[in-house]
Amino acid sequence: xxxxxxxxxxxxxxxxxxxxxxxxxxxxxxxxxxxxxxxxxxxxxxxxxxxxxxxxxxxxxxxxxxxxxxxxxxxxxxxxxxxxxxxxxxxxxxxxxxxxxxxxxxxxxxxxxxxxxxxxxxxxxxxxxxxxxxxxxxxxxxxxxxxxxxxxxxxxxxxxxxxxxxxxxxxxxxxxxxxxxxxxxxxxxxxxxxxxxxxxxxxxxxxxxxxxxxxxxxxxxxxxxxxxxxxxxxxxxxxxxxxxxxxxxxxxxxxxxxxxxxxxxxxxxxxxxxxxxx
Numbered sequence: 418x419x420x421x422x423x424x425x426x427x428x429x430x431x432x433x434x435x436x437x438x439x440x441x442x443x444x445x446x447x448x449x450x451x452x453x454x455x456x457x458x459x460x461x462x463x464x465x466x467x468x469x470x471x472x473x474x475x476x477x478x479x480x481x482x483x484x485x486x487x488x489x490x491x492x493x494x495x496x497x498x499x500x501x502x503x504x505x506x507x508x509x510x511x512x513x514x515x516x517x518x519x520x521x522x523x524x525x526x527x528x529x530x531x532x533x534x535x536x537x538x539x540x541x542x543x544x545x546x547x548x549x550x551x552x553x554x555x556x557x558x559x560x561x562x563x564x565x566x567x568x569x570x571x572x573x574x575x576x577x578x579x580x581x582x583x584x585x586x587x588x589x590x591x592x593x594x595x596x597x598x599x600x601x602x603x604x605x606x607x608x609x610x611x612x613x614x615x616x617x618x619x620x621x622x623x624x625x626x627x628x629x630x631x632x633x634x635x636x637x638x639x640x641x642x643x644x645x646x647x648x649x650x651x652x653x654x655x656x657x658x659x660x661x662x663x664x665x666x667x668x669x670x671x672x673x674x675x676x677x678x679x680x681x682x683x684x685x686x687x688x689x690x691x692x693x694x695x
Contacts, residue, residue, distance in 0.1 A: 421472040421494050428464060434481045437462050442489040444468065466492065478502060485534075489513070495544070507537040511563070514576070515543040520552060537561040540578065541597060542568045549582030550603070559590050560614070565599025567623050567656050572600060577625065585609040599656060600625045604632035608681070612674050617666045621653025640676060 429437070445465040447453040457463060466472060472492040478484060479501035487502075488509040498519040499505060505521060518540070521533045535556040541563050553562060566577035580598060583606030587593070595617040596610075603620075610618070622628040630652075638648045655666035 418473045418493065419470045420474050421476040421492070422474065424466075424470070424472055425476065425478075431480055435483060437481055438483060439486040440464075440478070440481065440484060440488070441486075442466060442472070442492070444491045503531055504534055506534050508535065509537075509539040511539050511541040511543070512568075513543050515540065516546050520555075523555070532557075535559060539563045541599075542566050542571055543578055544576045545578040545580065547579040547581055547602070550580060550584070550586035551582075553587055554589055557589060558592060560592050561595045562587070562590070562593060563595065563597040565597040565601055565619060565656075566625075567599050567621075567653075569624060572623060572625050577601075581629065582606075583609075587611070597656065598630055599623055599653060600628045600630065602629035604629035607633055607636060607673070608677050610673065610677070612670055612677065615670050616663075617655045618670060618673070619653055619656045619666075621649050621656065623653065637673070637676065641672075 439462055441457060441463045443453070443457075443463065443465050445467045448465045472489075472494055474494065475496040475498065476489070476494045477498040478487065479498050482501055483504050484502045485504050486507045487499075487505065489497075490509065491512045493514050495514045495516045496519075497510060497515060497517070499508070499521050500519050501521065503521045503524065508518075510518075521535075523532045525531070533556055536558050537560060538553070538556075539561070543566075545564075550564075553559065564578055564580050566572060571577060577600055579602060581602035581604070584603060585606035588606070588609040588611060591611050592614055593611050594614050596615065597617075597619045599619050599621050600623045620630050620633050622631050622634075634648050634652050638645075641648070641651070643651060651669065654669060655662045
C-alpha cells in the first residue's frame with residue numbers, strides 16, 4: 418500500500434495541476450477492459466494503480482484549481498480534500514474507505530461571488546462517519562447524489578456510510594434526479610424530499626437490520642400494504658441499473674409524490690381545524 422499524497426506528488430508535478438480538467442485514477446485490472454477503454458480511453462489524465470500499490474490515507478487535490486471531473490475508485494483512501502476545486506462538476510469516489518470529504522466552498526474574488534458547481538456525487542460503499550446531509554445543501558445544482566452502501570461484504574465487516582438524520586437537509590436540491598441512501602440511518606423528512614425531477618430513489622437496508630432507513634420503509638409500508646421482504650425489494654429497486662428497474666423506479670417516485678401530497682393535505686386540514694378553534 419502507498420500513501421495517496423506521496424503517489425500524487427510523484428506522478429503529477431504541482432506545476433502541471435492547473436492544466437488538468439479531468440483526473441481518473443483506476444485499478445490496473447481495468448486497463449485492458451474493452452468497455453472501460455470505450456468509455457474512458459480518450460482521457461489523457463488516466464492513472465492505473467496496481468493491486469500492490471493501493472492508495473491509502475488522505476488525498477489532497479486542493480492544488481487542482483480547475484478540476485471539473487474526478488474519478489477515484491477501489492482504493493483505500495479515507496479522506497479527500499477538494500477545498501480548492503470550485504469548478505468540480507462530477508465526483509466519483511465509490512468503493513473506497515472514505516470517512517470525510519472536505520468540499521469546495523463559495524469564494525468572492527474581485528467582488529464576484531463564485532459558488533461550487535457540483536452536479537454529480539458518487540460516494541457509495543465507503544465508510545463515512547456519522548453525520549447528516551446538511552453538507553450537501555450548498556450544492557443547489559446537484560442532480561445525482563449516491564450515498565448508500567449495497568455491498569454485503571462491506572456491511573458484514575461494519576464498513577458502511579453512516580449518514581443519518583432527515584431528508585429535510587436537502588429539501589432545496591430542486592434539480593435532484595437520483596438519490597441513494599441504502600443502508601444508512603436517515604429516518605425522517607420524506608415529506609420534504611424534492612421529487613419534481615427525481616426518477617431514482619433507493620433506500621433499502623441490504624441486510625443491515627439496525628439501519629434506521631427502515632423507518633422510511635415502515636412509513637410507506639402502511640400505505641402500500643406490503644410485507645417486509647417485499648417492501649425491501651421495492652425500496653431497493655433501482656440500485657442496479659436495468660430497463661425494468663428504471664420503469665419500476667419511476668412508479669416508486671410517482672407513489673411517493675402521491676403520498677407527499679396526501680400528507681400535505683392532512684397537515685393543511687389540521688391547521689384549518691386548529692385555526693377554527695382560535
